[in-house]
Amino acid sequence: AQKVTQAQTEISVVEKEDVTLDCVYETRDTTYYLFWYKQPPSGELVFLIRRNSFDEQNEISGRYSWNFQKSTSSFNFTITASQVVDSAVYFCALVRTNSGGYQKVTFGTGTKLQVIP
Amino acid sequence: EAQVTQNPRYLITVTGKKLTVTCSQNMNHEYMSWYRQDPGLGLRQIYYSMNVEVTDKGDVPEGYKVSRKEKRNFPLILESPSPNQTSLYFCASRSTSSYNSPLHFGNGTRLTVT
Numbered sequence: 104a105q106k107v108t109q110a111q112t113e114i115s116v117v118e119k120e121d122v123t124l125d126c127v128y129e130t131r132d133t134t135y136y137l138f139w140y141k142q143p144p145s146g147e148l149v150f151l152i153r154r155n156s157f158d159e160q161n162e163i164s165g166r167y168s169w170n171f172q173k174s175t176s177s178f179n180f181t182i183t184a185s186q187v188v189d190s191a192v193y194f195c196a197l198v199r200t201n202s203g204g205y206q207k208v209t210f211g212t213g214t215k216l217q218v219i220p
Numbered sequence: 221e222a223q224v225t226q227n228p229r230y231l232i233t234v235t236g237k238k239l240t241v242t243c244s245q246n247m248n249h250e251y252m253s254w255y256r257q258d259p260g261l262g263l264r265q266i267y268y269s270m271n272v273e274v275t276d277k278g279d280v281p282e283g284y285k286v287s288r289k290e291k292r293n294f295p296l297i298l299e300s301p302s303p304n305q306t307s308l309y310f311c312a313s314r315s316t317s318s319y320n321s322p323l324h325f326g327n328g329t330r331l332t333v334t
Contacts, residue, residue: 112260136320148310150322194262200319206251206270208323209279212262 105130107197109211116185117219124180124214126195132156136198137171137178142213143191151193154178185218192216222247226311226326233301234334241296241329243311249324250316252294253278254286256307257328263310269294270316301333 106129116122128137139151152162154171162169166183182189195211224245233239245252253268255278265278269288283305285297294313298305308330312323 109262134319138322140323140325146308146328148312148323148325150324153320153322155320196263198319206268206316206319207278208253208265208268210255210263210265212260 105132105135105197105199105207105209107195107209107211109193109195109214111214112212113215113217115217115219118187119184121181121183122185122216124182124193124195124216126178126180126211128176128178128195128197130197130199132199134200138196138198139169139178139180140194140196141191142194143188148194151180182216185216187218187220190216190218222324224311224313224324224326226309226329228329229327230330232332232334235302236300239298239301239331241298241309241311241331243294243296243326244292245294245313245324246292247313247315247324248291249313250291252288252311252313253323254284254294254296255310255312256280256305257310258307266296266309298331301331303333305331306333307331 108127135156137154141149168181170179192213192215194213197209227242250271254266255263264280267286269275311326314323315321
C-alpha cells in the first residue's frame with residue numbers, strides 16, 4: 104500500500120515570510136514519482152512540479168523550491184518571500200506503476216496556506 | 221487550447237435519481253481518471269482508465285460506474301446517488317508516453333445529493 108501524509112492541515116504566514124509545506128510518503132516500490140499541485144481559491148488544480156524517485160536533485164523555480172530526500176521519504180515544498188497569491192491548498196501526490204503497467208495515484212490530504220497581507 | 225472539460229459545474233439532485241457527469245479531453249491522452257475531494261480527506265481516486273475499453277477501480281469506486289468507449293471521453297455515472305456522494309468531483313487526464321507526466325484536471329463538478 105502507498106500513503107502520502109501532509110501533517111500540516113492549515114498554515115498562516117504573514118506576507119514575505121518563508122514557509123515550508125511538508126510531504127511524507129510511504130511506498131514499497133523502488134521506482135515512483137512525486138508531484139505537487141496547487142488549488143487556489145478558484146478551485147482548479149494546477150501542476151507545480153514532479154520528481155522521479157531516482158532523481159534526488161533539489162529544484163528551485165523562482166520563489167519555489169523543493170527538497171526531495173529518499174532517506175526520510177520526504178518531498179517538502181518551500182515558498183520564499185510568500186505573497187498573497189500563494190494562498191491556496193497544496194497537494195502532494197505519489198504515483199507508482201504496478202506489474203500490469205497500471206499507474207496508481209495517491210494524494211495527500213492537502214495543506215491550506217493562508218498568506219496574510 | 222489543451223483542456224479537460226467537465227459538465228456540469230454544479231449539480232443538485234435527489235437520492236436515487238441517476239446522473240452522469242461528462243468529461244472530455246482534447247489532448248489525445250491515454251489515461252483518464254476521476255477523483256472526489258472531501259474536506260480533510262484530500263483527493264481520492266474513484267476510477268481510472270489506461271485506454272479505450274480499459275478501466276479499473278481506484279480507492280473509492282463503490283456507487284460509481286465509468287465507461288471509456290472513446291479516447292477523449294470518460295463519463296462518471298451514479299446509478300442511484302446517495303447523500304454521501306455529495307462532493308467535489310474532478311476528472312483528469314495524462315499522457316502515458318512517460319511515467320512522470322502530470323495530470324491535467326478539469327475545473328470540477330460540485331454535486332449535492334439531497
